[in-house]
Amino acid sequence: MKRKPILSKLRSIYTNKTNASAKQLLQQAIELEDQGNTDEAIIIYTEVIKAAPNWATPYYNLGLIYKYRNEWHLSYTNNVKALAIDPDDEAARWNLGIAATALRNWRTARESWNRFGLKLEVNDDEPNLNLSRAPVRLNPDEGGEVVWCMRIDPARAVIENIPFASSGHRYGDIVLNDGAPVGSRVSGGKEYPVFNELQLLIKSNYNTYSTTVYTNEQRHIDKLLVLCENENVQIEDWSTVRLLCRQCSEGKPHEHHDEELKEAHKSEHYIGFASENKQAILNALENWRVISLCEHSELVLEL
Structure with missing residues (x-):
């Protein structure tokens, strides 16, 4: 997964104890990383560490690269090293919690989250919170x-x-x-x-199914929802899902998407279902067809 270049730049805080050679190497590594040349950046970060072994930043940046690569053992190790040098580094502490979670190292994960205000018992049990x-x-x-x-x-x-x-x-x-x-x-x-x-x-045990139901009345959709709930089937009207441009998705959605949504899907509804039991969905759809006198397309297994 591609990392956000700005994150490494924000971590690149020089100290008086950091020599000029290490600073130049760090800048070179960051530029390579920003260009997507992470393999080369890793080599340069290693050189930075040799030049300035007591500098937490290159360890943090390596941990960040490995986080977005999902290489969790390496991310974990480099964040531990960053924290050994700078125990108050909150960003490294959070990324250590993520890596520990991916590795199912629940004790370290719990210790990490407690540093951010949670009050978890420190043990090897998997957390199952309701945050x-x-x-x-x-x-x-x-x-x-x-x-x-x-x-x-x-x-x-x-x-x-x-x-x-x-x-x-x-x-x-x-x-x-x-x-x-x-x-x-x-x-x-x-x-x-x-x-x-x-x-x-x-991965969950639920399969994803879909169908198109033909109605222009919301009460019919509401009835299908109730019938699915009775069969322990999850349901969602995919026709109401907004497809956002990248700018909107990574920010706050613009109003024009709402306007487009209101104009579409008046008489056909593309419905998604989640269930471990296909027959339960078929039961709900058949009952709905009889009650509403409306029709639907064939049920399709999506995933």
């Missing part, structure tokens, strides 16, 4: 569908929407999320920061 709802951008380098999730710790979230199959994600998946917000979404009058996904950790 808050949060929007997470899936596959942020490939378009980035944003879904609502429940955060079960600062670095993990459970998907509560039904993602499009093209995302490769399902309802109930557990994803590893970054800690730096990129954009925002509004729900219930409250603005929430959007976090980028780093990695899919655990």
Whole structure:
């Protein structure tokens, strides 16, 4: 995953004890990294460390590169080294928590999150918290569908929407999320920061299905929702999902997207379902057809 170049630059704080050669090498490494030449940047960061072994910044920057590569052992090790030099480095501490979570090193993860205000017992048990709802951008380098999730710790979230199959994600998946917000979404009058996904950790047992239902009355959609709930089926009207430009997705959505949404999908609704049992969806659709006197297309397995 491509990292955000500005992050390394913000960490490049020179000290009086840092020699000029190390500073030049660090700048060279940052420029290579910004150009996408991370393999070469890693080599130069290694030279920086040889020149200035007590400087935390090159260790942090290496940890950042390996974080966005999902190379968790290396990210973990470099953040530990950065913190050994600068124990008060909050950014390195947070990234250590992420790496520890990816590695299922729950003791270190708990210790890290406690430094940010949580009061977790420090043990080897997997945290299963109920922190808050949060929007997470899936596959942020490939378009980035944003879904609502429940955060079960600062670095993990459970998907509560039904993602499009093209995302490769399902309802109930557990994803590893970054800690730096990129954009925002509004729900219930409250603005929430959007976090980028780093990695899919655990796939859920739910499959994703779709159909098109033909009705121009919202009450029919509402009835289908109730029937699906009775069958323990998750349902989402994909026709109401906004497809945002990158500028909007990584910021605050513009009003024109809302206007486009109101004009579309009046008589056909593209419906997504999530269930472990296909027959339960078919039962709900058949009951809906009888009650509403409306029709739907064939049920399709998406993922």
